[in-house]
Amino acid sequence: MLIIGIAGGTGCGKTTVVNKLIEQLPEGEVVVISQDSYYQDTSHLSYDDRVKINFDHPRSIDFDLLVNHLNQLKEGKSIEQPVYSFVKHNRTGDTVLTKPRKVVIVEGILILTNPEIRELFDIKIFVHADSDERLIRRLKRDITERGRDIDEVLNRYQTTLKPMHQQFIEPMKEYADIIIPNNKYNTVAVDIVKTIISDRL
Numbered sequence: 001m002l003i004i005g006i007a008g009g010t011g012c013g014k015t016t017v018v019n020k021l022i023e024q025l026p027e028g029e030v031v032v033i034s035q036d037s038y039y040q041d042t043s044h045l046s047y048d049d050r051v052k053i054n055f056d057h058p059r060s061i062d063f064d065l066l067v068n069h070l071n072q073l074k075e076g077k078s079i080e081q082p083v084y085s086f087v088k089h090n091r092t093g094d095t096v097l098t099k100p101r102k103v104v105i106v107e108g109i110l111i112l113t114n115p116e117i118r119e120l121f122d123i124k125i126f127v128h129a130d131s132d133e134r135l136i137r138r139l140k141r142d143i144t145e146r147g148r149d150i151d152e153v154l155n156r157y158q159t160t161l162k163p164m165h166q167q168f169i170e171p172m173k174e175y176a177d178i179i180i181p182n183n184k185y186n187t188v189a190v191d192i193v194k195t196i197i198s199d200r201l
């Protein structure tokens with residue numbers, strides 16, 4: 001099994017890169033684990049309190065569960081990946097049965113901040129896009145797909161997202177084996193990563 005970590009700031013294009021890779025790899029050989037599925041269960045909090053959570057800090061992630069699930073997949077066991085709602089700011093209570101595959105791609109803004117998870121990765125990738133590009137993409141996406149308005153996105157950007165990016169996410173480039181520049185769609189980089197994966201399978 002090949003475990004690949006894909007990190008990078010919000011809106012840098014991690015999901016887009018992952019989808020391009022999946023398109024090019026043999027069907028049924030890749031499984032994706034999204035860090036977003038592992039936001040802490042906050043069912044004990046009211047909606048008003050959940051809105052105030054700093055979702056860009058490593059403590060917002062249930063890394064124990066993520067490590068446990070990655071180890072289970074490595075052992076050839078299936079897992080129940082939680083489903084997360086960006087509208088409710090909480091897990092939905094549903095899970096998706098996720099079977100082990102030859103290639104496991106783990107993507108998320110904070111996945112390289114956890115030393116135990118870094119150790120599990122065979123290849124560590126950091127997708128880079130400039131902060132203005134990321135903010136524009138985030139605004140468009142969160143308004144169309146995640147039920148937010150312009151004030152919510154900009155307020156979150158200034159209060160938590162930008163400072164957390166500078167403190168926890170950008171420094172993780174140091175651990176990356178490959179950095180993909182993604183201000184523009186980077187098909188060459190995706191082809192290179194696909195070739196590396198195919199060579200190792």
Ligand SMILES: Nc1ncnc2c1ncn2[C@@H]1O[C@H](COP(=O)(O)OP(=O)(O)O)[C@@H](O)[C@H]1O
Nearest residue numbers: 010011012013014015016137141182183184185
């Ligand atoms: N290179 C790019 N150029 C323009 N838009 C992009 C690019 N990569 C991704 N996007 C768009 O930006 C938004 C965020 O991309 P996404 O892949 O969801 O980022 P992430 O998973 O890193 O948050 C999406 O709407 C996506 O279509």
Ligand SMILES: Nc1ccn([C@@H]2O[C@H](COP(=O)(O)O)[C@@H](O)[C@H]2O)c(=O)n1
Nearest residue numbers: 009010011055056086089090108109161
């Ligand atoms: N309830 C939540 C949980 C997380 N976020 C934001 O999502 C971003 C990470 O997801 P990407 O797909 O953009 O990598 C992160 O920056 C959190 O601020 C949220 O808005 N609401």
